[in-house]
Amino acid sequence: VTMFRSILGGLLWLTATRLDLIAEVCALQSQVTRAKVAHLRQANGVVKRARQEVGQGMGLYFQKLRPPLRLACVHDSSAAGNTRHYAQEGILVLLCEDHMDQFSREHEHILTDDQCKALGGRCHILWSHGAKTKRISYSTSHAETLAAVSGLEAGTLVSVRLAELLYSPRPPTLQGLIAQQERGVRDLPIDAYTDCRDFYELASGDKNAPQDKNQHLYVLSFREARMSGRVRWMCLTPTESMTADALTKTMIAEPMMKLLTTGTVQFYNQEKHKMVIRSLPVMSEIEEHHFDMDDKELIRELSKPVHVSILIGYDDIGDIDILVFLFGDFRWLR
Known part of the structure; x- marks a missing residue:
């Protein structure tokens, strides 16, 4: 069990850049409390596959992007x-x-x-x-x-x-x-x-x-x-x-x-x-x-058209009052 957990911990670090291994590592994680020899062999198989793909340029790429x-x-x-x-x-x-x-x-x-x-x-x-x-x-x-x-x-x-x-x-x-x-x-x-x-x-x-x-x-x-x-x-x-x-x-x-x-x-x-x-x-x-x-x-x-009606008038002291009708609603603007 200790060896299985040790291998699993290393694989978890590896998944930061090897996203293709995440699903297999997650499946192994669910077996930590009831690990068997078959699970240890499966973990060793994941490590072996990861090593075989070293040198193939797999990882995270950050190429220059043009806005927007x-x-x-x-x-x-x-x-x-x-x-x-x-x-x-x-x-x-x-x-x-x-x-x-x-x-x-x-x-x-x-x-x-x-x-x-x-x-x-x-x-x-x-x-x-x-x-x-x-x-x-x-x-x-x-x-x-x-x-x-x-x-x-x-x-x-x-x-x-x-x-x-x-x-x-x-x-x-x-x-x-x-x-x-x-x-x-x-x-x-x-x-x-x-x-x-x-x-x-x-x-x-x-x-x-x-x-x-x-x-x-x-x-x-x-x-x-x-x-x-x-x-x-x-x-x-x-x-x-x-x-x-x-x-x-x-x-x-x-x-x-x-x-x-x-x-x-x-x-x-x-x-x-x-x-x-x-x-x-x-x-x-x-x-x-x-x-x-x-x-x-x-x-x-x-996309319906907006219908606006505007009424302009003067109050008792000469200020302009504007009454705006918008979709049946109205507001006073001074």
Whole structure:
């Protein structure tokens, strides 16, 4: 047991730069209290594989990026199974070059192979996480929702910290930092990536709210993040190009290996599963009835023309009074 724990401790340090080993190390961690010889052999196998790949240039790359920049929050989850009684989530927060301005935010886009290149490219790994989920899930959809919310929390934290260094006045004010946390950073938007169509449709309002109360709240919180501007684009990607998939399962995944050997991330279409992206215009005020609308209804409401009527008059002492009617409301301006 002592030898197993010693090897496991060394592997945990190694996963700081070898993200492809995280899933195997997490599986071994769950056996610490009931370790057997088979688990020790499995740990030795992970060490052997890591040594064989020395010299292949695997690690973290920090190539020069050209502004404007964005954060890509890639999240995935694997449900419980026969060998594991809990869900495992994987999250990557990547700093990427922003080439998403070519897409209109008022429509859903099914991307061509050439357009998929805008979603990837050179990137810096700023946050990586692969571990047993801290919250109980009752379905694959629920597990994916929990991973999305965890990814949003991590992405928001990274965004605020970078904005404090790069985009805030010196010194940054407390009010400014709170506003960035609640409304997002305009100069450093967050794009969320998922391979779960069920969660994608829940977060965009295409599906009715889930029956489970906990999942319902998490879905609403993610929808609020989209309305407020904390999440700019929501991207549905094929599982084959889901980079975070390697953080949840013991596997050798091409997207993860490409990220660790070239410092680039790549998303691509499959024959029966195209990349789909969707966004919402930023809403200054979010009301309860907005959560009952899908994306198309929200965009339709926000695009309605604003009718303004102005009446100008003079009071008894000669001051000008202006009465403004806006959507049936009125205000006096002096």
